[in-house]
Amino acid sequence: MRADETVTVSFTVNGRPASVDVAPRVTLADALRDHLGLTGTHLGCEHGVCGMCTVLVDGDAARACLLLACQVEGADIMTIEGLGKADDLHxxxxxxxxxxxxxxxxxxxxxxxxxxxxxxxxxxxxxxxxxxxxxxxxxxxxxxxxxxxxxxxxxxxNPETVPPPRNCSTATLLPRTSVGGRRSIRPDNEADARPSAVEIRMPQTEPTTAIEVDDDVTARVDAVWDVMEDTERLARCLPGAELMADFGNDRYKGRIRVSLGPVKLAFVGDIHVIERDPQTHTIRALAQAEDAGGGSVQADVLFNVEPRGEGSVIHARAGLHMTGRIAQFGRSLASDVSRDMFKQFTRALDATARGEAPTLVEPPSAIAIAAQLATSRLRAIRRRVRRAIRQRLKREE
Missing domain, CATH: 1.10.150.120 ([2Fe-2S]-binding domain)
Known part of the structure; x- marks a missing residue:
């Protein structure tokens, strides 16, 4: 194996499926911190002496700085993030x-x-x-x-047993292997191991951010709708998304990977298409997903395509409820990044409808994110200044 080659290692973290693409020399501590964003695991001596990086691997305490990530293929890992939540401490x-x-x-x-x-x-x-x-x-x-x-x-x-962790889902363990890498998982009882659809309940509060995107595309409405009717083709248009299971009745399980500079998130969850109208060319879907760090996203998404000139216009509307690290980027930046993803989606949808391969877009760098954040802050300041001026003018009148 060359020095620049990587392996894909899959395991569960705090009861949630996760995978990382890492070089064989990368430690579990670095994989948790740098690839999954679980920075609660601290690094001190990096020689296994200080114990700062202690995590549980298959139920036993282990030094994350002494384990290679490729050694924990299929393991069940619990980090400090799984012990409790801000509103439900252990x-x-x-x-x-x-x-x-x-x-x-x-x-x-x-x-x-x-x-x-x-x-x-x-x-x-x-x-x-x-x-x-x-x-x-x-x-x-x-x-x-x-x-x-x-x-x-x-x-x-608690003399008989320690209280259970407060931020761990029920883990589905993957088979252990001696080295990292992708592998097909076929349990003895495949029917029992198959995931099942869950009911999606949207919060009744205001969304963290609301997205509205209107993009003119060159593909005609019928061609775009042909892609929108095929859920698998439609999912491939969303950057970093893949379908993992089809439960029937327009219910699915999927994964989406989001890269924000050095921060990489992988959300796994459920999608329910609650409306698919060929007359108005409209699709509405509900989705909820979690990442390994305990963050979550719930979304109410509406897509609609209408004719415009020789092509068409794609309307995308979404209300996003976010918790965890993705929400900590701030409402403005989260809105900008989400809007950019939707624009990438509409461009990929247009290309697919025209029979072309969608252009892959690189995730934003840390510098690009900082620039986005600065731009978002300036926009917010301008809005506040304009609002203050309007209020002052009203008072003077």
Missing amino acids: PLQESFGRHHALQCGFCTPGMLMSAYDLLDHEPGVTAEELPVKMSGVLCRCTGYRNIIDAVAEVAQA
């Missing part, structure tokens, strides 16, 4: 807060994962045993006393 996290065991926070993920592993394997551990049992993770702030008190409180309150 009892260990709550106890760390009560006992002021956080200090600078650098060792905290390793301490929490080590404590969870200890209470999972040795329920009923006594407070007297904890200083030795918890010595595998180093604290630079010498805050051991508070950390021990926090773990002791949870151990005493």
